[in-house]
Amino acid sequence: MTERFVTRGFVGRRDDPGGTGLSGDERRRRTPPGQYLTSDFPVLSAGPTPRTPLDRWSLRIEGLVREPVQWSWAEFLALPAREWVVDISCVTKWTHLDMRWKGVSIDTLLEGVELDPKAAFAIAWSDGGYTTNLPLGDLLNNQAFVAYEYDGQPLAPEHGGPARLVVPARYFWKSAKWLRGLRIQDHDEPGFWESLGYHIRGDQWLEERYSGD
Amino acid sequence: MAIGWQLATVGSIHDETPTVRTFTLGLPGWSGHRPGQHLDLRLTAEDGYSVERSYSIASEPERPGEVDITVERIEGGEISPFLHEVVVPGDRLEVRGPIGGYFVWEAALGGPLLLVAGGSGVVPLMAMVRHRARSAPSVPTRLLFSSRTFDEIIYRDELDGLASARNGFEVLHTLTRGQPPGWTGYSRRIDEAMLAEALEPLGAEARAYACGPTALVEVVANGLVRLGLPPDRVRTERFGPTGT
Amino acid sequence: MEERIALMRDDPAVDLTVDANAVGGMLAAVFGADVTASPSQCATCRTVSMVGTMRVYMRGPGVVVRCPACAEVVLRIVQTPEATLVDVSGASWIRIPRQAATG
Numbered sequence: 001m002t003e004r005f006v007t008r009g010f011v012g013r014r015d016d017p018g019g020t021g022l023s024g025d026e027r028r029r030r031t032p033p034g035q036y037l038t039s040d041f042p043v044l045s046a047g048p049t050p051r052t053p054l055d056r057w058s059l060r061i062e063g064l065v066r067e068p069v070q071w072s073w074a075e076f077l078a079l080p081a082r083e084w085v086v087d088i089s090c091v092t093k094w095t096h097l098d099m100r101w102k103g104v105s106i107d108t109l110l111e112g113v114e115l116d117p118k119a120a121f122a123i124a125w126s127d128g129g130y131t132t133n134l135p136l137g138d139l140l141n142n143q144a145f146v147a148y149e150y151d152g153q154p155l156a157p158e159h160g161g162p163a164r165l166v167v168p169a170r171y172f173w174k175s176a177k178w179l180r181g182l183r184i185q186d187h188d189e190p191g192f193w194e195s196l197g198y199h200i201r202g203d204q205w206l207e208e209r210y211s212g213d
Numbered sequence: 214m215a216i217g218w219q220l221a222t223v224g225s226i227h228d229e230t231p232t233v234r235t236f237t238l239g240l241p242g243w244s245g246h247r248p249g250q251h252l253d254l255r256l257t258a259e260d261g262y263s264v265e266r267s268y269s270i271a272s273e274p275e276r277p278g279e280v281d282i283t284v285e286r287i288e289g290g291e292i293s294p295f296l297h298e299v300v301v302p303g304d305r306l307e308v309r310g311p312i313g314g315y316f317v318w319e320a321a322l323g324g325p326l327l328l329v330a331g332g333s334g335v336v337p338l339m340a341m342v343r344h345r346a347r348s349a350p351s352v353p354t355r356l357l358f359s360s361r362t363f364d365e366i367i368y369r370d371e372l373d374g375l376a377s378a379r380n381g382f383e384v385l386h387t388l389t390r391g392q393p394p395g396w397t398g399y400s401r402r403i404d405e406a407m408l409a410e411a412l413e414p415l416g417a418e419a420r421a422y423a424c425g426p427t428a429l430v431e432v433v434a435n436g437l438v439r440l441g442l443p444p445d446r447v448r449t450e451r452f453g454p455t456g457t
Numbered sequence: 458m459e460e461r462i463a464l465m466r467d468d469p470a471v472d473l474t475v476d477a478n479a480v481g482g483m484l485a486a487v488f489g490a491d492v493t494a495s496p497s498q499c500a501t502c503r504t505v506s507m508v509g510t511m512r513v514y515m516r517g518p519g520v521v522v523r524c525p526a527c528a529e530v531v532l533r534i535v536q537t538p539e540a541t542l543v544d545v546s547g548a549s550w551i552r553i554p555r556q557a558a559t560g
Contacts, residue, residue, distance in 0.1 A: 010257065010299070012256075045516065047528065092516075210538070267482065312481035313493050315510065316478055
C-alpha cells in the first residue's frame with residue numbers, strides 16, 4: 001500500500017463534547033472505539049424527508065405474530081411512554097452523550113402481541129423505503145424504544161419525526177427514522193445499509209461497522 | 214480526466230471578501246479543464262484521518278498549469294477554516310480532477326448566455342466569464358448575481374472591470390440583506406420577475422447556468438423553464454443550503 | 458483509513474440535497490470515467506437523466522443517488538476501508554464513455 005500524503009498542519013475534527021459536566025475520564029469511558037464526541041445532532045439521510053400527515057400515520061407490528069397490531073397516532077401517543085437519556089453513536093464516527101428522548105418501549109408495544117415461537121428477528125421499515133434489521137433479543141428488555149420527542153420537543157421531521165426507532169446499543173443506522181412498522185421473522189434479512197457492506201449487527205462497542213468486522 | 218490524486222502546490226493566496234479567499238494552485242501534471250468543472254481536494258492528518266471536498270475551479274482554462282479555487286470560510290466547517298487559517302504559499306495539497314461534464318460552458322457552445330449565481334455559486338460561473346473574456350468576447354452574456362451585502366460580493370471589482378469593456382457582458386446585482394446608499398441594483402431574492410428582466414434582451418435562444426444554494430437554484434431553474442427556456446438549456450449546480 | 462464523502466460545501470448542521478456533480482470524482486473512481494454527463498435510465502420510472510442531475514444524499518453511511526423524476530434510488534455507494542461497494546440495481550443502464558485516445 002502506498003504511503004499516504006500527509007497535509008501539513010491538518011488535524012481534522014476535535015472532540016466538541018459541549019458543557020456536559022462530565023469529567024474527561026467519564027467522557028472517554030463512554031466514547032466507543034473510533035468515535036469522537038459532539039454536542040451537535042447531525043442530520044444524515046438516504047433520501048428526501050417523508051412528510052406523512054398524522055391522520056394517515058400508523059405503526060404496525062406484523063409478520064410471525066398471531067394477530068398483527070396497529071396504532072393510529074392518537075393511539076400511539078396514549079401508550080405508556082417515558083423519558084430515555086442515552087448515548088448515541090453513528091457509524092460516521094460521532095457520539096453524542098446524554099441525548100434526551102421521550103418514547104414508548106418496544107416491550108410496551110409487544111405487550112399485547114403473541115409472538116410465534118419461531119420469531120427471532122425484526123425488520124424495521126420506514127416511510128421512504130428505508131429498512132434495517134435486528135435480532136429480537138436486541139430490541140427487548142428496555143433496550144429499544146420508539147421515540148416521538150427529542151430534547152423536550154416533538155421529534156423534527158429531519159430527525160425522523162413523527163416517530164423513529166432508537167436502539168442506543170447499536171450504531172445509529174439501526175435506529176430507523178420515520179418508523180412505520182416492525183415485521184417479525186424467523187430469519188434475518190439485511191436492511192438498506194446491511195445489504196451494502198455494513199455489519200449485520202452493528203454493536204459500537206465491538207466496532208462492528210462493516211460486514212467482516 | 215485524470216482519476217487519480219495529484220499534488221498541487223499553493224502559489225498565491227488572496228482575499229476576495231472578508232470571508233472568501235482564492236488559492237492559486239500550481240499543477241504541472243494538469244490536463245486542463247473546461248469552465249464549470251470542479252476538482253476534489255483531499256486533506257489527510259498524521260493519524261490517517263482524511264476528508265475530501267469538491268471546489269469549483271474559478272479560473273479560465275487559458276492559464277496552463279494552474280487553477281484557482283475560491284473558498285468561502287464556513288463557521289464550524291471542517292475544511293474551510295483550515296484552508297483559511299493554516300494554508301500558506303508553498304504548501305502542497307492533494308487534488309483530483311477536473312470533474313464534471315454536465316455543468317460546463319465553453320466558447321464553442323456559443324450563446325447568448327444567462328448566468329445566475331447565489332453567493333459562492335458564482336465561482337464556476339466566473340470560470341465561464343473569464344473564459345469568455347479570453348476566447349469569446351462577443352458572446353452576449355448577463356450575470357444575475359445574488360449576494361447578501363455589497364461587501365460580500367465576490368469578484369466585485371473584476372466584474373465591474375469586465376462589464377466596463379462594453380462588449381456584451383453585463384452584471385445585474387441583487388443584494389438581499391442590505392444595500393448601500395444610492396444602490397440602483399435589485400434588493401430582493403431572485404424571483405421569476407427578476408429572471409424575466411434578466412433574460413429579456415438575451416431571448417429564447419439563451420443558454421442558462423445557475424449555481425448556488427439548493428433553494429435558489431430550484432427557483433431559478435423552475436422560473437427559467439416557465440419563461441420558455443428548454444429544460445436541456447438550463448443547467449444547474451446545487452451547493453446545498455449555505456449562501457445568501 | 459476511512460475517507461469522508463466529498464461535499465460541495467462544509468455545512469455541519471443541515472441535510473444537504475445536492476446534485477451528483479458533487480460526487481463526480483467518487484463516481485469517476487468507481488466507473489473509470491467521468492459520468493456526470495452520462496445518461497442513465499431509472500429502473501423504477503424509466504426516465505433517462507444525466508447522472509450529474511440526479512439528487513445525491515451523502516451525509517450518512519453511504520452515498521445514495523436518486524432519480525430526479527421519481528426520487529427512487531438509482532445508485533448506492535459505500536466506501537469501507539478496503540473496498541467500494543456499488544449497488545446499480547436502481548439503474549436499468551448507465552452509459553459510460555470510453556476514453557478517447559489522447560494526443
